[in-house]
Amino acid sequence: MNALTTWLGQNGHLCAVALLIALVVIHYLTQFVAPAMRLKRTLAQAIERLGTxxxxxxxxxxDxxxxxxxxxxxxxxAHLWSQYANGLHPHWGQGQTAAPASVQQSRVQALSETFFAAMKAKTGTAVVNLTNIEQQVLGDPRLASLWAEYSEALQGMPAVTPAExxxxxxxxxxxxxxxxxxEHALVDSPLxxxxxxxxxxxxxxxxxxxxFSGLIMGLVHFDVSNPETTQTQLSLLVQTVGQAFWVSAAAITLAxxxxxxxxxxxxxxYAQVEALQHLIDSLFEGSSGESYLERLVAAAEAQAAASHEMLREMRRTLSELSGK
Structure with missing residues (x-):
C-alpha cells in the first residue's frame, strides 16, 4: 500500500493525463462513433425502402x-421530407383534361344566374322557394324556357370523380x-x-x-547534490521520462x-446521403421556371376561354328574353 501511494505521488501527473485521455476516448466512442453507426442503419433502411x-x-x-x-x-x-414535399406538385399534363368541364360549368352558372334573377323579379322576394319550382314556372313561358334550358345544361354536366x-x-x-x-443536415449537424x-x-x-510534465517532474526530483545517489536519481529520471513518453505515444496513436x-x-x-439524394431525385421529375410560366399561360388561357363562353351564353339568354 505504501509502495502504491509512493508511486502515485511520483506519477500523479501521468495518472491525471491518462485519466483525461480515457475520458476523451469514452466520450468519443459514445457520442460520435455510436451515433454514426445508428445513422448508418437509418440511412441504409431509408435507401432500401426507397428502392422498393x-x-x-x-x-x-x-405514393x-x-x-x-x-x-x-x-x-x-421526416422534417426534411415535409419541407421537400411542399415543393412537389402533380405533372401539368395530368390536369389538362379539366378544361371542357370548366366551360360547361361556366354555362350552367350563367343560366343559373339568369333564371334565378328572373324568378326573384317575378315573385318580388329575395329568396326563391325551391320546393315547387316546376309548378311556379309552368304559367310563364319565359321562365319555363329558362328552366328547361337550365335543367338540360345540368344534365349535360360530366360526372366528377374525386381524384386521389x-x-x-x-x-x-x-x-x-x-x-x-x-450532408450538413443529415450528417454534420447530428454528429x-x-x-x-x-x-x-x-x-x-x-x-x-x-x-513535458514527466520531464519536469523528473528534473524537479533529480538531486545531484549527493554523488552517491546520483546513479539512483538518474535511473528514476530515465524511468519517469520513459513513462511519460509511453503516455504520449499512446495518445498520439489514439489520435x-x-x-x-x-x-x-x-x-x-456522405456516400449514403448522396445515394438517398439520387433516389429521391429519380422518383420526381425536375421542373424549371419555364414550366411554371407554361402553366400560368395555360391557366390564363383556360380562364379567358371560360369567361368568353359565359359572356356568350349570357348575351344569348338575354337576347332570347328580350325577344320574348
Missing amino acids: IKASAASQGV LAQIDQDVMTEPRL PARVKQWRSAALAETYFS QTDFYKHVPGILTGLGIIGT MLFTWIEKSLLTAR
Whole structure:
C-alpha cells in the first residue's frame, strides 16, 4: 500500500493525463462513433425502402403518404421530407383534361344566374322557394324556357370523380433533393462533426502535456547534490521520462486511429446521403421556371376561354328574353 501511494505521488501527473485521455476516448466512442453507426442503419433502411418504392413507381405511381410513413420514420428525415414535399406538385399534363368541364360549368352558372334573377323579379322576394319550382314556372313561358334550358345544361354536366391526391402517376419537384437532404443536415449537424474533428488534436495535446510534465517532474526530483545517489536519481529520471513518453505515444496513436475512424465514418455516411439524394431525385421529375410560366399561360388561357363562353351564353339568354 505504501509502495502504491509512493508511486502515485511520483506519477500523479501521468495518472491525471491518462485519466483525461480515457475520458476523451469514452466520450468519443459514445457520442460520435455510436451515433454514426445508428445513422448508418437509418440511412441504409431509408435507401432500401426507397428502392422498393422506385421499383413499383413505374406502374403504380409514387405514393407520397407511403414515403412519409414507411421511409421517413426518423424525426430528422421526416422534417426534411415535409419541407421537400411542399415543393412537389402533380405533372401539368395530368390536369389538362379539366378544361371542357370548366366551360360547361361556366354555362350552367350563367343560366343559373339568369333564371334565378328572373324568378326573384317575378315573385318580388329575395329568396326563391325551391320546393315547387316546376309548378311556379309552368304559367310563364319565359321562365319555363329558362328552366328547361337550365335543367338540360345540368344534365349535360360530366360526372366528377374525386381524384386521389396521394396517388399521382408523375410528380414534379421544385428543387433538387440535395437542397433539403444535405450532408450538413443529415450528417454534420447530428454528429457534431465540427467538434469531434478536433478530438485527435486534443489527444495529441494531452500526449505532449504528459511528456513535458514527466520531464519536469523528473528534473524537479533529480538531486545531484549527493554523488552517491546520483546513479539512483538518474535511473528514476530515465524511468519517469520513459513513462511519460509511453503516455504520449499512446495518445498520439489514439489520435491517428481516431482520425482514420472519423474520416471513414463520415465518408461512408456522405456516400449514403448522396445515394438517398439520387433516389429521391429519380422518383420526381425536375421542373424549371419555364414550366411554371407554361402553366400560368395555360391557366390564363383556360380562364379567358371560360369567361368568353359565359359572356356568350349570357348575351344569348338575354337576347332570347328580350325577344320574348
